[in-house]
Amino acid sequence: MPGLVSVKTPPEAAPLRIAVPDEKNHQIRPNPDRSDPINPKTTSPIPRRPPSPSPSTSRAKPLPDRSSGKKKSPEKPFIDESSLDNPDLGPFLLKLARDTIASGDGPSKALDYALRASKSFERCAVEGExxxxxxxxxxxxxxxxxxxGRFEEAIPVLERAIRVPDVPRDADHALAAFSGWSPWGRQIRGLRRLAGIWLRLMSKQCNLMKQKICARKLLKYHRVHSPPASLEEAADRRLMALICDAKGDYESALEHLVLASMAxxxxxxxNEVAAIDVSIGNIYMSLSRxxxxxxxYQKALTVFKSSKGDNHPSVASVFVRLADLYYKTGKLRESRSYCENALRIYAKPLPGTTAEEIASGMTEISAIYESFNEPEEVLKLLQKAMKLLEDKPxxxxxxxxIEARMGVMFYMVRKHEEARxxxxxxxxxxxxxGERKSAFFGVLLNQMGLxxxxxxxxxxxxxxxxxG
Structure with missing residues (x-):
């Protein structure tokens, strides 16, 4: 009977175990079976370790309590840099990073795990391989x-990531260089500047012929290993459409987008179909269709309104595209109406709308108002956009x-001091x-000189x- 009494005491003793693990942690790990005791007189859980079937099963309840604190425990062993030489640690840390993101614990902890995983993989890699x-x-x-939102830090990591695979080596490395871009498909939308950087990096790594070879291998891989119309293939086709669009091959881009939409x-x-419809509309615009x-655009607008609501930023983004289209076709009244509808949404954003989304939308609308020859309205929109981005990393x-465009507008209205x-x-x-050697920097110096x-x-x- 004393054994049964000691079995029921752990729920009360559990907080003590969590509070006092530091000095005895190394003794607990080698013997995970915390059986009930050969020495029942001791109150510490450490001596109660000799294997005994019935107590070990009855003591299984405290384990979840210990695992609930597991999020804190990995941090202590990971501080030791020498442990990163363990080849099993990299995959474990990478899985921790993915699980942390999935659990919603926040990206900061996941970033720490992912950085340590990268360091472990680097240390354990075979030299020259x-x-x-x-x-x-x-x-x-x-x-x-x-x-x-730390895009400046993401860029050098991406540069390094695409330099790791040896593209001419074999199919796996070629796929790693190309299909590594696939997870970015969703993020590329709305991140035009970063997308351009990715495309330039890709062009540096592979010439056009190698890109085509990688694309063919990737699609062949999906035909063999993926089910028909898989989401993975759809994501890769959207990425390929972006590459074709950047190179001016609009017909190929349209083909990939249509196939992605069907998948x-x-x-x-x-919602993904609606997002692809917006991209298809952009290609049709480039083809003057x-x-x-x-x-x-109207198809996408209908879906976004029904699924996300009339005041969602996705609805406003389609309004902007329609405003641009109607301006190009000479329907100025309709164009202005869609601009105003989009601005009403951006003026009262829904919770969760990022400052970058609003600033990007206002910047695009300002370009349309510039076409209307309304510099004062353009300046108002650009100032609002800049204010939204001031504190963003x-x-x-x-x-x-944005400041360069504001300078041009100030110059047009003869406010030369503000322009300078x-x-x-x-x-x-x-x-x-570090953009002193860009053509844009030279143009900017000339404008300032004027x-x-x-x-x-x-x-x-x-x-x-x-x-300049």
Whole structure:
């Protein structure tokens, strides 16, 4: 009977185990069977370890309590850098990162796990041999950086990730270099600048012929190993459509988008189908097939309104596309109406709407108002967009672009001092972000020089023209 009494005491003793694990943790781990005791007089749980079937089963209840604290326990062993040499640690840490994201615990802890996993894969890699596990973990790190809005930190990680695979080596490495981009398909929408960087990185890694070879191998892989119309194939086709669009091959981009849409329909992904319809509308716009573009946009608009509500940012983004389309077809009244509808949504954003989404939408609308020759309205929208992005990390280049446009608008309305100030602020940001050799930087210096001329600052203008 004393044994039975001691079995029922652990629920009360459980908090004591959590509070006192530090000094005796190393003694507990080697013997996970916490059986009831050969020495029942001791109150500490440590001596109660000799195997005994009935107590071990009855003591199984405290284990969930210990596992609930498991999120904190991994941090202690992981501090020791020497443990990263264990080849089994990398996959374990990478799984922890994925599980942490899935559980909603927040990306910061997942980022720590993913960074440690990358370091472990790097240490355990065979010298001179490219590690596909390292490439995969780097893609996870970059994805987490993007979810945190830290795009400037994601870019060098992506650069490194695509340099790891040896593309000419074999099919696996070619697929790693190309299909590694697949998980970014959803994030690429709305991140035009980052998408452009990814495409330039891809072009540096592989020439056009290698990209085509990778694409064929990837689709062949899906035909062999994936079920028909799989979500994975749809994601890859959307990515390939983006690449074709960037290269001006609109017909191929349209073909991939249509096939991706069919796969999403087969899997019941209505919102994804609507997002693809927007992309299809953009391709039709590039091909000057405006009636078909309107039809695609209206299809997407109907789905977004029914599934997300009339005031969702996705609805506003379609309004912007329709406004641009109607301006290009000469229907200025309809274009202005859609701009106003989009601005009403951005003025009262729904909870969860990011500042980047609103700023991007306002910037696009300002371009349409610029076409209307309304510089004052353009300046108002650009100032609002810049204010939204001021405190956001990784947005310095975007803010510099907005300030450059503001400088042009100030120059048009003959506010030369404000124009010079805006150009100067943009120049400082581009210099600090390492974009001094870009063509845009040179144009910006020339624009600032023109503003200086109007203010009779000739020496300053000469220096700017010379540098530009």
């Amino acid at each position: 490219p590690s596909l596990d390292l490439a995969m973990s780097l893609h996870v790190v970059a994805a987490i950086y993007c979810s945190l 999403m329909i087969a899997n019941g992904q209505e 405006f009636d078909e573009a309107v039809f695609s 990784g947005q310095q280049s975007t803010i510099a672009g 100030s805006s150009f100067g602020s943009a120049v400082v940001k581009l210099r600090s972000s 503003a200086s001329v109007q203010l009779f600052k000739i020496d300053e203008a000469a220096e700017l023209f010379e540098e």
